[in-house]
Amino acid sequence: MCGIVAYIGPQNAYEIVIKGLQRLEYRGYDSSGVAIHNSKKVNVFKQKGKVQDLIDFAANKDTKGKLAIGHTRWATHGLPNDINAHPHQSGDKKISLVHNGIIENYAILKEELEQRGHQFESETDTEVLVHLIEEIHKNSKYDLFDAVRIALNEVIGAYAIVIINSDNPNELIAARKSSPLVVGIGEEEYFCASDATPIIEYTKNVVYLEDGEIAQISLTNGLKLKTIANQEKTPYIQELEMHLEALEKGGYDHFMLKEIYEQPQSIKDSMRGRISISKSKVALGGILDYEEKLINAKRLIFVACGTSWHAGLVGEYLLEEIARIPVEVEYASEFRYRNPIIGEDDFVIAISQSGETADTLAALKLAKERGATLMGICNVVGSSISRETDCGSYTHAGPEIGVASTKAFTAQVTILTLMAMMIGRRKGTITNKRFNRLLVEMKAIPDKLKTVLKENDLIEKIAKIYYQSTNALYLGRGINFPLALEGALKLKEISYIHAEGYPAAEMKHGPIALIDEEMPVFVIATKDSSYEKIVSNIQEVKARKGKIIAIVTQGDKEVKKIADHYIEIPKCDELLVPLLATVPLQLLSYHIALLRECNVDQPRNLAKSVTVE
Ligand code: G6P
Numbered sequence: 001m002c003g004i005v006a007y008i009g010p011q012n013a014y015e016i017v018i019k020g021l022q023r024l025e026y027r028g029y030d031s032s033g034v035a036i037h038n039s040k041k042v043n044v045f046k047q048k049g050k051v052q053d054l055i056d057f058a059a060n061k062d063t064k065g066k067l068a069i070g071h072t073r074w075a076t077h078g079l080p081n082d083i084n085a086h087p088h089q090s091g092d093k094k095i096s097l098v099h100n101g102i103i104e105n106y107a108i109l110k111e112e113l114e115q116r117g118h119q120f121e122s123e124t125d126t127e128v129l130v131h132l133i134e135e136i137h138k139n140s141k142y143d144l145f146d147a148v149r150i151a152l153n154e155v156i157g158a159y160a161i162v163i164i165n166s167d168n169p170n171e172l173i174a175a176r177k178s179s180p181l182v183v184g185i186g187e188e189e190y191f192c193a194s195d196a197t198p199i200i201e202y203t204k205n206v207v208y209l210e211d212g213e214i215a216q217i218s219l220t221n222g223l224k225l226k227t228i229a230n231q232e233k234t235p236y237i238q239e240l241e242m243h244l245e246a247l248e249k250g251g252y253d254h255f256m257l258k259e260i261y262e263q264p265q266s267i268k269d270s271m272r273g274r275i276s277i278s279k280s281k282v283a284l285g286g287i288l289d290y291e292e293k294l295i296n297a298k299r300l301i302f303v304a305c306g307t308s309w310h311a312g313l314v315g316e317y318l319l320e321e322i323a324r325i326p327v328e329v330e331y332a333s334e335f336r337y338r339n340p341i342i343g344e345d346d347f348v349i350a351i352s353q354s355g356e357t358a359d360t361l362a363a364l365k366l367a368k369e370r371g372a373t374l375m376g377i378c379n380v381v382g383s384s385i386s387r388e389t390d391c392g393s394y395t396h397a398g399p400e401i402g403v404a405s406t407k408a409f410t411a412q413v414t415i416l417t418l419m420a421m422m423i424g425r426r427k428g429t430i431t432n433k434r435f436n437r438l439l440v441e442m443k444a445i446p447d448k449l450k451t452v453l454k455e456n457d458l459i460e461k462i463a464k465i466y467y468q469s470t471n472a473l474y475l476g477r478g479i480n481f482p483l484a485l486e487g488a489l490k491l492k493e494i495s496y497i498h499a500e501g502y503p504a505a506e507m508k509h510g511p512i513a514l515i516d517e518e519m520p521v522f523v524i525a526t527k528d529s530s531y532e533k534i535v536s537n538i539q540e541v542k543a544r545k546g547k548i549i550a551i552v553t554q555g556d557k558e559v560k561k562i563a564d565h566y567i568e569i570p571k572c573d574e575l576l577v578p579l580l581a582t583v584p585l586q587l588l589s590y591h592i593a594l595l596r597e598c599n600v601d602q603p604r605n606l607a608k609s610v611t612v613e
Contacts, residue, residue, distance in 0.1 A: 032071060091119065212229070282421045343370070347374075374391075471518075486585065
């Protein structure tokens with residue numbers, strides 16, 4: 001959460017920082033601000049609202065300068081307002097700082113600093129940090145870099161920070177712990193950002209800071225790295241593989257719609273080089289060294305949050321069915337605060353689009369301490385989770401910018417399907433015939449998905465009928481039950497309609513009481529082993545005058561007769577239905593949110609990358 005951008009070099013820093021903040025707006029968008037160095041002084045502009053509000057506010061102001069830091073905020077401590085927006089400054093206004101994370105011991109530090117005469121303007125933990133740095137810098141022999149390093153040894157919590165000093169137009173100081181930070185290295189210019197998207201159009205050479213590292217980025221002395229314990233480190237420069245077009249809307253009205261439509265390609269990309277029909281093989285390169293261990297694992301534990309947790313639930317079904325390995329799916333935030341029983345024979349697998357979710361990362365660290373092998377299924381290359389794990393598979397879905405996750409989910413499910421097939425094949429828990437049939441079916445999914453996307457107009461019509469509902473119910477059984485949860489989450493997060501996902505048979509134990517003629521009930525009712533059962537569940541809803549919107553298999557007769565509306569998806573193996581049936585649910589939420597005039601890409605109160613616990 002919160003996005004950070006910084007620039008030092010010959011170009012107009014404000015423009016680069018603002019453009020970068022717009023790319024990072026998915027991380028938080030309740031307020032934003034910049035600090036620009038301009039001949040011995042630093043101009044700070046901050047504004048509640050979107051980055052566009054900041055641009056409007058700064059339109060007639062002096063934004064000249066070659067050194068700047070910027071921030072787009074998702075509030076943790078203190079209301080979203082102009083004062084609490086970052087950057088924050090030291091008492092003498094010489095040091096300016098942007099921060100992503102939480103300083104947990106800020107209250108104690110603040111008390112001590114107040115006793116020493118510091119006065120605070122905001123309610124934030126961040127302002128405490130910049131005053132702490134000032135205090136150490138002023139009352140010691142330490143230069144600013146060392147003062148920052150020493151201050152960071154005193155704080156508890158998470159941070160990615162970038163600092164500028166009005167006395168030094170040639171330097172940025174950056175550091176991270178548990179919140180991401182990337183340094184971009186150009187020709188006599190440097191960039192810092194929470195992820196690589198603000199950097200990509202200027203340079204492909206980046207250094208991902210590790211936890212506990214602090215960087216001195218100087219136009220005269222280059223990039224120097226140390227740990228906060230004062231050990232020198234050699235920067236490891238990596239080349240970015242990202243393309244700029246992937247960060248643009250490409251003619252679509254919203255990133256979410258673009259990302260929904262990208263799924264035939266993103267699923268193909270997730271499978272690329274990993275399946276071979278002619279060799280009858282699935283190979284996941286990133287886990288090759290751990291394959292033996294994975295196959296012999298006593299148990300797999302998925303840790304994840306949000307939509308990624310739903311992918312884990314689909315994965316549970318796939319792995320238990322195909323590979324016969326017991327699977328547990330854990331909310332990372334619950335798992336880490338229990339005293340979970342984890343052993344050396346366990347494989348703990350983090351599923352995360354961003355690879356930065358704080359709770360998921362912390363769950364992994366706990367599992368590592370207890371000896372488990374760690375695997376990551378991440379989308380963002382070079383992210384913290386991908387670096388923390390022993391092995392992993394990237395989903396390769398390309399950048400996902402809409403806050404509501406769409407193509408990352410289907411890419412995660414693709415990887416989990418391949419993983420189940422790979423293990424099942426090695427363990428002999430799947431017959432050759434079934435394995436080969438699944439291979440062929442997997443290859444066919446992208447084309448089948450294109451057929452599903454053609455239902456968009458019909459889905460929009462259905463959305464027009466139900467967009468004013470205040471409640472909605474989503475039902476599914478077996479492997480489609482997690483889709484009911486995911487469908488409900490998508491509707492909630494972008495259209496603010498209260499929605500619940502339920503296993504269809506469980507409906508009788510509570511939610512059925514909610515059903516009346518006002519209640520739309522979305523049912524995944526594809527032709528599979530529980531088809532007859534779900535038909536009965538639909539009848540139960542109809543008997544209580546609920547409205548049924550069903551996702552059915554092409555050629556279905558029974559459900560079509562009883563449903564108020566239906567959306568067809570092509571026939572496929574029942575284990576692969578989640579890859580197809582999710583998409584109409586995504587489109588339904590998209591259109592409903594649009595009709596309700598909601599901000600589809602940046603829903604209220606949410607952020608894409610949740611880097612606070
Ligand atoms: C946030 C996002 C969700 C996402 C979840 C987990 O809540 O809004 O879309 O599913 O975080 O994020 P991750 O990056 O770990 O998959």
